[in-house]
Amino acid sequence: MRALLVDRSAASGLRLGEGADPVPAPHEALVRVSALSLNFGEVKHGIAGAPDGTVLGWDAAGVVERAAANGSGPVAGTPVVTVGLDGAWAELRAVDTSALGVAPEGADLGALSTVPVxxxxxxxxxxxxxxxxxxxxxxxxxxxxxxxxxxxxxxxxxxxxxxxxxxxxxxxxxxxxxxxxxxxxxxxxxxxxxxxxxxxxxxxxxxxxxxxxxxxxxxxxxxxxxxxxxxxxxxxxxxxxxxxxxxxxxFYLLDGVPLGPDLSWLADGVAAGGLDPQITWRGGWDKAGEAISALLERRLHGKAVLDLA
Structure with a gap:
């Protein structure tokens, strides 16, 4: 799969390359990522502390490619928003079904990728x-x-x-x-x-x-x-x-309390227009370096979204 990989030789600390497909655990769904959003914390601290070749990323939205083997979570083809400690900056992501929210059909998955964190x-x-x-x-x-x-x-x-x-x-x-x-x-x-x-x-x-x-x-x-x-x-x-x-x-978001219901509720609010995701930068993931620089230099107020298409 294609992914944004940590690479200390790159100006942004990342390069677009090939990574190994994730292997989901029984309680995880395999999600094909459509869009991801960046957070200041993961950009400032995550890239600096991760080994080269690592796939980072907390927030992503996409479509379930393969449902969890244990029967939990949504079926294949369901649009979802996802959160986790890593793995969002890639075409495929394995996600614990408790940290996965169902999104409305036809919603802008880029906008919904701002929801998780x-x-x-x-x-x-x-x-x-x-x-x-x-x-x-x-x-x-x-x-x-x-x-x-x-x-x-x-x-x-x-x-x-x-x-x-x-x-x-x-x-x-x-x-x-x-x-x-x-x-x-x-x-x-x-x-x-x-x-x-x-x-x-x-x-x-x-x-x-x-x-x-x-x-x-x-x-x-x-x-x-x-x-x-x-x-x-x-x-x-x-x-x-x-x-x-x-x-x-x-505060710690991933404290073990299932996030799925909250992510679904927030996704519904964004899709319906009741919540504004406040996207102030959006572009292809080949432009990740531009968004990262804007975040680190405090020039970006709001959310940065990368589309994988």
Missing amino acids: AGASALRALRRIGPLLGKRILVTGATGGVGRYAVQLARLGGAHVIASTGDPQAHGDGLRALGAHEVVAGPELLGSLVDGVVDCVGGRQLVQSFDKLAANGTLVAVGRATDEPESFPPGAFYGYDGRHGRSITT
Whole structure:
């Protein structure tokens, strides 16, 4: 099969070449990939740490080529969205059926390839905060893939949504169109406390966001877009003046809880137009280097999609 292989001699760290076809386990379906989406974390850290010849990739959408041998999951010919620790950047992918969502017939599989990591991370992070109706929710790093889905989903859940971005003038209108009620340049500028935070930045912004939590509020640390440490000042965790019950929880998408139902629900939302995948770069997988450079240089806000055709 053709695949994007790690290659340290290439400028992007990848080359388009031939790799061995995956051999599915009994609980895995073999999927023929139509499109994949890139994530900052896998591009920044995955390529640097993988041996040459490795096939990386978390997110992909395609069609089931061969159903799982144990009878789980959808039948051959079903369009699906998939997630896993690796293997997405190839024509064929073996996927645990618990991490596979069914997609609507005729949907744009490129758009649906943005769903797994970004959409599911946003959805599950918001669930950790609890019921959203009437709550004030802050999303940091709101112009990233997870952040943009989190803004939309929090608004759908009935929250008052505050989006934090480094450049509100450039991105404010777009974030408001997605559902943000307010757009700020950083958590420290919030006028009043919030009930929950989806933090996609880490470092100083995570510390500032925790300081803006109301009593019994929850901050979900989803990702790190900075190398800054999280340095809390003395007294940051005291529960005085109604600041009791605040918590920080960490996040791991592939924690063993089946993702299939969530991926299917999100895919339906994107296909129906209720969720905007926010694709800001799209091209053939022979142009992967362009998308990777844009991601690493922070020139790409939203999702990058590679079509395999």
